[in-house]
Amino acid sequence: MANAVPTISKGKPAIAVLLVDDHPILRRGIADLINSEPDLKVCGEAGTMQEALAAMTQFKPRLVVVDVSLDGNNGIELMKTLSTRWATTPLLAYSMHDETIYAERALRAGAKGYVMKQTPPETLLTAVRQVLKGKIFLSDQMSDRLLGKLIGAGTTSAAVTSPVERLSDRELEVFEMLGKGLSTAQIADKLCLSVKTIETYREHLKQKLSLGSGPELLRYAIEWSLEKTRQ
Amino acid sequence: MANAVPTISKGKPAIAVLLVDDHPILRRGIADLINSEPDLKVCGEAGTMQEALAAMTQFKPRLVVVDVSLDGNNGIELMKTLSTRWATTPLLAYSMHDETIYAERALRAGAKGYVMKQTPPETLLTAVRQVLKGKIFLSDQMSDRLLGKLIGAGTTSAAVTSPVERLSDRELEVFEMLGKGLSTAQIADKLCLSVKTIETYREHLKQKLSLGSGPELLRYAIEWSLEKTRQ
DNA sequence: TGGAAATATCGGGGAAACACTGATCCCCGC
DNA sequence: GCGGGGATCAGTGTTTCCCCGATATTTCCA
Numbered sequence: 001m002a003n004a005v006p007t008i009s010k011g012k013p014a015i016a017v018l019l020v021d022d023h024p025i026l027r028r029g030i031a032d033l034i035n036s037e038p039d040l041k042v043c044g045e046a047g048t049m050q051e052a053l054a055a056m057t058q059f060k061p062r063l064v065v066v067d068v069s070l071d072g073n074n075g076i077e078l079m080k081t082l083s084t085r086w087a088t089t090p091l092l093a094y095s096m097h098d099e100t101i102y103a104e105r106a107l108r109a110g111a112k113g114y115v116m117k118q119t120p121p122e123t124l125l126t127a128v129r130q131v132l133k134g135k136i137f138l139s140d141q142m143s144d145r146l147l148g149k150l151i152g153a154g155t156t157s158a159a160v161t162s163p164v165e166r167l168s169d170r171e172l173e174v175f176e177m178l179g180k181g182l183s184t185a186q187i188a189d190k191l192c193l194s195v196k197t198i199e200t201y202r203e204h205l206k207q208k209l210s211l212g213s214g215p216e217l218l219r220y221a222i223e224w225s226l227e228k229t230r231q
Numbered sequence: 232m233a234n235a236v237p238t239i240s241k242g243k244p245a246i247a248v249l250l251v252d253d254h255p256i257l258r259r260g261i262a263d264l265i266n267s268e269p270d271l272k273v274c275g276e277a278g279t280m281q282e283a284l285a286a287m288t289q290f291k292p293r294l295v296v297v298d299v300s301l302d303g304n305n306g307i308e309l310m311k312t313l314s315t316r317w318a319t320t321p322l323l324a325y326s327m328h329d330e331t332i333y334a335e336r337a338l339r340a341g342a343k344g345y346v347m348k349q350t351p352p353e354t355l356l357t358a359v360r361q362v363l364k365g366k367i368f369l370s371d372q373m374s375d376r377l378l379g380k381l382i383g384a385g386t387t388s389a390a391v392t393s394p395v396e397r398l399s400d401r402e403l404e405v406f407e408m409l410g411k412g413l414s415t416a417q418i419a420d421k422l423c424l425s426v427k428t429i430e431t432y433r434e435h436l437k438q439k440l441s442l443g444s445g446p447e448l449l450r451y452a453i454e455w456s457l458e459k460t461r462q
Numbered sequence: 463t464g465g466a467a468a469t470a471t472c473g474g475g476g477a478a479a480c481a482c483t484g485a486t487c488c489c490c491g492c
Numbered sequence: 493g494c495g496g497g498g499a500t501c502a503g504t505g506t507t508t509c510c511c512c513g514a515t516a517t518t519t520c521c522a
Contacts, residue, residue, distance in 0.1 A: 023327065023348040025355060029260025096254065096327070117254040124256065168469060181450035184508065195508085197471050203510070204469090214479090214509060218446060219412040222453045399498060415479065427501050430480065435498095437481095445480065445508095 014041035015132065018061035020052045020078065021045075022070050026117075030065065033121050040128065049078045056086060063132055066111070068095035068102050072190070073173045076109045083110020090131045094124070097228070100145050101165050101172070103138065107146075109169075113137030163209050164224065171208070174201040178218060179225025245272035246363065249292035251283045251309065252276075253301050257348075261296060264352050271359065280309045287317060294363055297342070299326035299333050307340045314341025321362045325355070334373050344368030394440055395455060402439070405432040409449060410456025 017034055019042055021027050031042040043059040046052035048071065056064075064082060068075040079091050093106035096117040103114040112131045115124050116139070127137040138146070167175060177187045184202070188195045202217060211217045248265055250273055252258050262273040274290040277283035279302060287295075295313060299306040310322050324337035327348040334345040343362045346355050350370070358368040369377065398406060408418045415433070419426040433448065442448045 023257075024350075024352050025260045025264065025348055026254075026257050027260070028263055028352060029256045029258070032259055032263045033256065117256055119255075121255050121259060170470065178446070179450075181444075181447040183444045183446050186444075193470090194472055196473060199509075200471075202508095206510095213414065215412060215414045215449070218449055219453055222450050223457070226454060226457060401499065424499090425501055426479085427503095428499075431500075434481070 014039055015063065016041060016043035016059060016061045017128070018043060018052070018055055018059060018064045019045045020047075020055075020064060020070060020075070021067035022047045023067070026067075030124070033124065034128070037125060040125075049074055049081075052078055053081070056082065056089075061089060063090055063092065063128060065092045065094065065128070068093050068106055069097070072177060073169065076105055076169050076173075079106060079109040079111055090134070092127055092131050092137070099228070100142065103142050104146060104165075105169055105172075107136075114142065115139070166208060167205070171201055171204055174198060175205055175221050176225060178202075178205075179221035179223075181222070245270055246294065247272060247274035247290060247292045248359070249274060249283070249286055249290055249295045250276045251278075251286075251295060251301060251306070252298035253278045254298070257298075261355070264355065265359070268356060271356075280305055280312075283309055284312070287313065287320075292320065294321055294323065294359060296323045296325065296359070299324050299337055300328070307336050310337065310340040310342055321365070323358055323362050323368070334369065335377060338367075338377070345373065346370070397439060398436070402432055402435055405429060406436055406452050407456060409433075409436075410452035410454075412453070 017040055019027050019030055019034075021030070024047065027045050027047075031045065034040045034042050043061050044055040046055045052064075052066075055061075066075050066079055066082075070078060075093065075095075079093065082089065082091055090112045091110055092113045092115070093103075093109075093111035094115045094117060095102050095106075106114050112134075113127045113136060115127045115137070119139070123139075130137040164172070164175070173191070174187055177190065182190070184198045185195055187193075188198045191198075202214065205221075206212070206214075206217050209217065209220060211220055248271055250258050250261055250265075252261070255278065258276050258278075262276065265271045265273050274292050275286040277286045283295075283297075286292075297306050297310055297313075301309060306324065306326070310324065313320065313322055321343045322341055323344045323346070324334075324340075324342035325346045325348060326333050326337075337345050343365075344358045344367060346358045346368070347370070361368040367374075395403070395406070404422070405418055408421065413421070415429045416426055418424075419429045422429075433445070436452075437443070437445075437448050440448065440451060442451055
């Protein structure tokens with residue numbers, strides 16, 4: 001496993017990579033992995049969106065690796081911001097979820113690749129290199145699914161997709177927080193939004209998911225959340 | 232930090248630790264962390280329950296670190312097995328979920344400690360050391376909460392029983408209906424009781440189960456109901 | 463490219479639910 | 493017979509629900 005010293009050998013300086021993840025231990029794993037490559041180097045780490053933005057100006061990384069589930073789903077938000085403010089810096093998203101939902105959202109938010117935490121370490125390195133070369137990196141199943149979705153977009157294929165996939169990013173975020181048992185006020189607080197806004201999202205959720213009452217929505221969200229963590 | 236070489240310096244061999252997690256990158260982080268301590272050493276890694284069991288006999292670790300969400304929630308299953316077959320080997324559970332429920336289950340499954348992935352790396356090392364000394368490691372909030380649940384159970388050693396067993400018949404009835412997704416009004420109707428009465432039961436439930444808010448109670452009830460029907 | 467649709471964010475107001483406290487009644491054990 | 497806990501309900505203030513509407517931005521599509 002490449003126990004070469006990760007310092008600069010000679011001419012070319014290593015490519016600077018920024019890590020964004022709120023799990024310090026996981027950051028350590030990725031940092032170790034990346035630093036073990038002679039031509040790559042972790043220039044900084046961030047555990048929150050704010051830290052990430054600060055680190056961008058401070059370290060000027062050539063690539064950013066972002067955890068989708070940073071603080072809820074703020075990874076998506078962060079990537080949206082990054083991809084507009086630093087449009088030339090490619091983003092690589094990763095997550096412990098293999099849900100297609102997140103990959104799709106990550107790409108829409110500006111990510112150039114998506115890897116799951118279950119994947120072997122080398123795959124992450126492959127993805128890093130691909131993305132640095134300006135290519136898109138996706139696992140085979142993932143790209144198949146996404147392509148299939150695009151192709152079948154016009155025809156009668158909407159039957160298989162979960163209604164949850166039709167939620168907007170914000171709506172999904174609220175939905176997941178509901179599933180974790182947070183109250184409206186807690187969610188509003190966490191997202192720095194008005195309680196009224198969260199109530200509107202609940203309305204939208206009920207409508208999009210065809211649920212009649214608040215408790216029903218809550219139950220659906222909770223079951224969804226449990227199911228997700230269970231596999 | 233401690234950039235000392237993690238190999239055996241002289242007399243005492245390092246304490247062997249086994250890692251069980253299905254995220255290779257995360258394993259790498261923990262391994263790096265543990266190996267950076269002179270007196271600790273990762274003797275093996277496992278990504279599945281089977282690998283873990285094999286590694287137990289092969290490496291005879293002094294401590295096992297287990298991801299609760301291994302393959303769904305098999306981490307719990309694994310810990311149950313380990314804590315009976317290798318009763319003398321302490322288990323340390325960790326997870327990305329901060330839910331009290333998982334901590335509770337992990338402890339019931341035989342874990343001697345529970346740390347979240349959000350915690351700083353040093354905390355994991357602290358936990359490892361505590362658990363190796365035969366102590367229990369929990370975060371402050373977590374232990375407060377769990378202790379709160381167990382107090383009121385009486386003086387007897389009912390520490391292992393679920394707090395749900397302490398509910399009165401009526402309370403349990405309401406609790407189960409909540410878990411089925413019924414609203415307060417529906418329950419009142421079904422039991423031919425005043426809505427006010429059901430609200431009182433909700434209060435009692437929240438108190439007896441040490442839950443802070445209504446949604447939390449609902450989540451707990453739903454989770455309970457799903458688990459019960461699942462086996 | 464221009465306009466329709468979706469998204470994100472907030473507010474109002476009445477009805478319902480919730481949170482917290484207190485107050486009966488009943489039963490059971492000591 | 494008296495204390496305690498359970499079962500039942502009510503009062504009151506707070507919060508949430510639910511159906512509205514509003515506005516600005518983004519996205520989409522013809």
